[in-house]
Amino acid sequence: MSRKRTENDTESAAATPHGSVDRFGFLKQEHASSPERFSKARTASSTDHDREERKVRKWRKMIGVGGSDWKHYVRRKPNVVKRRIRKGIPDCLRGLVWQLISGSRDLLLMNPGVYEQLVIYETSASELDIIRDISRTFPSHVFFQKRHGPGQRSLYNVLKAYSVYDRDVGYVQGMGFIAGLLLLYMSEEDAFWLLVALLKGAVHAPMEGLYHAGLPLVQQYLFQLESLVKELIPKLGEHFTQEMINPSMYASQWFITVFSYSFPFPLALRIWDVFLSEGVKIVFKVGLALLKYCQDELVKLPFEKLIHALKTFPEDAMNPDTLLPLAYPIKVSKRLEELRVDYEKTIAKRVQP
Template sequence: MASGPMSSADSSSLSTLEELSDAFDSTLGRHDDSSSLGSDSELNGAAPYRQTDRYGFLGGNSAQDGSTTSCPRIHASLAQPPVELVRHREARWLEMTSHWEKTMARRYKKVKVLCRKGIPSSMRARCWPLLCGGQANMNCNQNKYKELEESPGDPQWLETIEKDIHRQFPFHEMFLSPEGHGQRGLLQLLKAYTVYRPHEGYCQAQGPVAAVLLMHMPAEQAFWCLVQISHKDLTGSWLPPQEAVLLDGEVFVALLRRVCPKAYKHLQKHGVGPLLYVTEWFLCLYSRTLPFPTVLRIWDAFLSEGVKVLFRVGLVLVRLALGSSEKLRDCTGVVETLEKLRSIPVRLLQEDTLMAEVNDVAVSDRDVARECRVQLAKLRKVRPDFRYSPEQRLPNAKAIFDAQ
């Protein structure tokens, strides 16, 4: 990766660049737009006209106002860091990932902080597989993906997957054509997963998660990342009868009661259960819910810190939608409440704004684990046949790394 020249006095030393980084983040409210930067021409302010934005979505860089939909909206941030700062952040990640074992053993807290700021877009293909353990899994299973890809697979699963493929980011350049490399690659990846985990098969929520991974890395890496996310983070969530989702919903409500009692009371009053809104959030890792730059920032933190990030994001979204008497004024029932949750103003969902709030939510790994134990005991009392146990779920990238 080439580094741009740093001719100014302000960028002549590492310490000065660190000060520049801190100052830039502070000025923009902890914002790090390096996660949203694309080509060199864009960095230099001379991007040519094109029909797709820097993420590959049709429609250019124009913001789309209105409520959230199943197709993530792209909303470009106005401010961009200096080119030398972007290059510095890329170089820092390149150095850390070149000595990953040493980095995770001695500097995990630093990794976590940098993931919260946002991994540079040019480094996600390198960082995400390392953070989730996908790279280690791939290294231990060389040629396995090719074997899975060449397998015919179960015709029933293939038919179901083929019916879903066109629904995954239909406005992204990778997935426009049924015969294009994006849709065919996604089909092969999801088919390979059903061969690798025949007892689990295919779940619709796998599609958007696999598609986001394919946008950033080759199919083999994306496959092993999908395996790790399923096994270590969303343990049992994609597996019928999806008892994991039921447990996570109860845990979420318990945390909401403490973090935002006003929203909790409203949801309880109108009988709005968590499965009506958290299911898609958690199973799709917010990929079908939020602006795409924000999704990427959530994934940076999630792959570093684990499932607590999913709970934190959800708690912030509910608070933004239902956290005050003014916001609840027009919510007279289930339909109005769910519409409110789907209609959070776009300006509140920007990556820097939302992630600053997410990182401030006082919910720790210990809090999530404790509530899991409490809610699991309650569920087993009323559902004697409830079998799911979250014990396999590892809390963060450090735990995943140590377990390898």
């Protein structure tokens, strides 16, 4: 299903005058291109296509039919799998691989009929909130544009089902971007179980705290990020302190939507490949790499311009092949654990009578 949708989007892009839809199905801003740039792009795309074909063949061999060889391959060659995921999962296989690395495929198989029950027979206190927000989720994507169209219906069903499945979390606005991203690569039921796998912690630490009242996990992540910026990018950390900039002003959406809200889609996809495989530490690594890459410009800016710059990073900084190689070597795991303990102590002191 996911593959068919991606192919349809690509076909519609090719058939649309002026190429107004990109290969992912998003409406493009029209801009003039020089003939030289077009000819270089055409040559590069032919080479890229051959490279992508070889990559797909490697991945198909690695995962087997429908993912049948995946667990065996991961046990035998975990470092090969990690390296290939970091280079980017082929787009035509992304939906399947995301389900395999997140543990959601196992959840789906263990819970036959549950999703259908939640969608058809249950009611949710969040239904009106979900309906209100649907049109704000990826409004420039062809799949979600039509009011009450298949994309909006699927998004509603997944979010409603989750709000019933986990009534403690219910529905929070940022969840729509995560569910929407998943629906571009898989069926409703698959997207639902991947959302469950993420929030309930099928493979990595549960992330439901991102959406609980008061967003407790977001607060923890922002505390950790602020400390890491001061430690690893001290010049910028000092400038942030002087200008009274804290991470809640620019980084909350990084965590709540795992970069799916405001980052260019090709970069967001590459981050999601690694996020589902390695966990939330990649969000910290990418954030720190981005700040470090832009540090020389950011330290010159006063408060107002700084806030704007932290929400509109330059195009070169958003190139996955530039940013991700800078992010991967950053070591954060041990320090994140230490900072989590520090944060919990800080919170405990606040609630003492």
